[in-house]
Amino acid sequence: MTPTLTTRDLDLRHLWHGNAQHLGLENRPPLEMVAADGVWIEDSEGRRYLDAMAGLWCVNVGYGRREIVDAVAAQMTRMPYYPLTQSHTPGAQLAARVAEMLPGELSRIFFTNSGSEAVETALKIARQSQRKRFPGQNRYKIIARHRGYHGFTLGAVACTGQAARKAAFEPVLPGVLHVAPPDAYRCNFCKTQPGCSLACADEFDRVIRMEGPETVAAVILEPVIGGGGVFPAPGGYLESIRATCTRHGVLMIVDEVITGFGRTGKLFGSDHAGIKPDIMTMAKGLTSGYLPLGATAVTPEVFQAFQGGDSEKFVQVSTFGGHPASCAAGLANLDILMRERLWENAASVGPYLMDRLRAIDSRWIGEIRGRGLMMGIELVADRATREPLAEPEVIARMMAIRRAGVLVGRNNDTLSGHGNILTISPPLILTEAQAGIISDAVAGALR
Numbered sequence: 001m002t003p004t005l006t007t008r009d010l011d012l013r014h015l016w017h018g019n020a021q022h023l024g025l026e027n028r029p030p031l032e033m034v035a036a037d038g039v040w041i042e043d044s045e046g047r048r049y050l051d052a053m054a055g056l057w058c059v060n061v062g063y064g065r066r067e068i069v070d071a072v073a074a075q076m077t078r079m080p081y082y083p084l085t086q087s088h089t090p091g092a093q094l095a096a097r098v099a100e101m102l103p104g105e106l107s108r109i110f111f112t113n114s115g116s117e118a119v120e121t122a123l124k125i126a127r128q129s130q131r132k133r134f135p136g137q138n139r140y141k142i143i144a145r146h147r148g149y150h151g152f153t154l155g156a157v158a159c160t161g162q163a164a165r166k167a168a169f170e171p172v173l174p175g176v177l178h179v180a181p182p183d184a185y186r187c188n189f190c191k192t193q194p195g196c197s198l199a200c201a202d203e204f205d206r207v208i209r210m211e212g213p214e215t216v217a218a219v220i221l222e223p224v225i226g227g228g229g230v231f232p233a234p235g236g237y238l239e240s241i242r243a244t245c246t247r248h249g250v251l252m253i254v255d256e257v258i259t260g261f262g263r264t265g266k267l268f269g270s271d272h273a274g275i276k277p278d279i280m281t282m283a284k285g286l287t288s289g290y291l292p293l294g295a296t297a298v299t300p301e302v303f304q305a306f307q308g309g310d311s312e313k314f315v316q317v318s319t320f321g322g323h324p325a326s327c328a329a330g331l332a333n334l335d336i337l338m339r340e341r342l343w344e345n346a347a348s349v350g351p352y353l354m355d356r357l358r359a360i361d362s363r364w365i366g367e368i369r370g371r372g373l374m375m376g377i378e379l380v381a382d383r384a385t386r387e388p389l390a391e392p393e394v395i396a397r398m399m400a401i402r403r404a405g406v407l408v409g410r411n412n413d414t415l416s417g418h419g420n421i422l423t424i425s426p427p428l429i430l431t432e433a434q435a436g437i438i439s440d441a442v443a444g445a446l447r
């Protein structure tokens with residue numbers, strides 16, 4: 001009789017994990033997760049962890065929300081699937097609900113399956129609409145930032161400013177340029193000045209002028225760079241880029257895949273600056289990860305470019321984008337977010353956690369930064385020179401935090417030698433007591 005294969009056996013034989021070297025994986029197998037509730041996740045050996053990454057920056061309302069499960073089951077029973085080539089109630093209702101919440105004029109929603117697809121959609125919308133708006137010009141270029149992350153597909157990865165994520169696949173989408181991120185800790189512009197001059201925001205203006213505005217379709221940026229190492233936009237930065245875009249007829253795509261739906265202490269990251277994006281991308285917190293769903297929102301002005309003859313429609317169809325069950329999950333998820341006003345909890349427990357982390361006395365902590373419940377801890381080998389802590393050391397610290405029962409993330413595959421930032425992005429239901437568990441685990445591993 002053949003022995004029954006365990007999940008680990010099957011995994012090691014057949015599963016292909018992203019961003020993982022499989023050679024020798026049997027000696028460092030991935031955690032096998034089996035159950036979850038609130039901020040807690042449990043592995044197959046019965047160990048419980050406080051999930052301080054909310055999965056992958058996404059389980060905003062926390063695990064175990066029965067009302068999302070029930071809404072999905074009801075939708076699946078009524079009608080498990082139909083594409084948005086026609087219409088269905090959860091799709092239309094969710095589009096309306098999201099439109100109500102979005103900043104500025106954003107009011108028209110295209111649903112996809114993921115954040116990467118939401119970004120691809122935004123890039124295509126930007127190019128096509130700019131050709132209509134500026135006949136005779138060829139506005140195809142996109143300006144993004146080093147260290148930013150926008151997804152894994154060839155357009156989104158081209159916008160991603162992390163060399164290690166694209167080197168093996170180049171050439172990726174041509175026409176994408178990158179400028180410096182707002183990284184106050186390692187800023188080249190400000191190191192000779194007393195404070196932040198927003199010179200990194202001015203770079204957008206300079207590059208657009210140098211390239212010729214008539215060649216630039218859009219800029220794309222995250223209000224707080226997430227996976228690249230958590231770099232919040234400083235005060236005045238997004239406002240300045242908004243003004244630059246308007247001046248040059250360039251569309252501003254704000255990628256709120258992580259920052260959307262409460263993570264930073266307001267409903268959207270853009271809300272901190274009061275800016276009005278032309279296009280916004282979303283995913284993650286839209287369903288809190290209960291089912292896959294991404295979305296791209298545009299203003300009436302952008303949408304207007306697609307009104308007219310057949311050649312002016314947006315030629316893109318997605319079999320599963322806007323799946324009725326995902327939209328039902330999104331509606332139930334947003335009910336919880338709004339009813340419990342979870343962004344307010346992020347705005348209060350976030351700073352509490354930040355204070356606790358900043359109180360840790362460790363020679364390895366170079367900088368702790370973030371916004372709401374989204375934080376990065378930059379680890380250094382030497383606080384005076386700011387030399388990044390070597391990756392094996394960073395991983396060892398992360399594992400020590402894990403042994404203390406808390407899961408944090410790390411900015412891997414960003415920039416060679418700079419995989420030194422631990423990331424924290426827990427469910428937005430986090431209590432102060434649970435924030436204490438995170439900071440105690442970090443303190444224990446970094447002291």
Ligand SMILES: Cc1ncc(COP(=O)(O)O)c(C=O)c1O
Pocket residue numbers: 113114115116117119149150151152222226227255256257258283284
């Ligand atoms: C800002 C941002 N944009 C896009 C993406 C891509 O989303 P997905 O992994 O759902 O394709 C991510 C994923 O982490 C992200 O953080």
